[in-house]
Ligand SMILES: O=C(O)CCC(=O)C(=O)O
């Protein structure tokens with residue numbers, strides 16, 4: 001069961017403004033990111049650009065949003081329109097804080113992808129192409145407090161179907177846990193400046209199996225409503241496994257293509273919980289012959 005320590009997770013510090021491509025700090029961060037993703041499928045990003053004030057403002061927007069009637073929330077519309085539905089008073093603040101927050105999370109996503117490409121020596125043009133063709137989903141999750149006899153409230157263990165997911169425990173309440181490669185579950189401490197960057201199934205395929213998605217879940221024990229935010233990136237284009245990642249030690253494991261949306265539909269149909277068997281069934285080379 002989850003011991004409440006995250007000291008076994010790699011922490012990558014993005015606060016250093018001098019950490020720019022080409023610098024020593026950047027190169028060592030690239031190596032750390034790659035090692036972390038190969039070891040545990042995730043790392044903790046220390047990222048101060050989203051400060052406490054912005055977090056507080058996003059939380060209060062979320063409280064407003066979740067208090068809307070179900071029919072309004074079901075409209076799945078854009079920020080401006082939601083803001084309008086919420087009334088003009090909250091309009092500007094709502095859009096400004098959510099847009100700023102999403103933009104900063106997006107920058108973290110881009111840096112992570114650039115670091116992975118650079119560390120593997122894969123042509124950077126491919127990275128810019130992956131970034132440009134990615135679709136992003138920003139999702140806020142609300143977890144209510146458990147009733148006295150409720151035990152399993154939260155989110156069951158799963159891996160994401162994404163390229164990369166970034167999870168932020170928005171209002172400083174713990175609950176997120178990740179399973180390490182030795183099978184131990186550990187809790188991730190909540191902080192306004194700590195973000196869990198997790199690899200999804202699509203990045204595993206892109207890396208020809210080198211980086212691996214690990215299961216994570218939410219165990220809800222908090223005595224207050226917990227809000228978390230996730231930025232999920234999906235490939236809007238066919239993903240090619242780069243030639244640089246295929247060699248004698250790493251023979252091609254997957255069909256060189258993975259259509260993220262077709263894969264999601266496959267998952268919806270098969271409902272297989274184990275990421276490796278569903279990826280294998282979907283695009284494993286051995287399933288081709
Ligand atoms: O709410 C959280 O902390 C985690 C959410 C998550 O893992 C997901 O939405 O895929």
Ligand SMILES: [Fe+2]
Nearest residue numbers: 159160165216
């Ligand atoms: Fe997840």
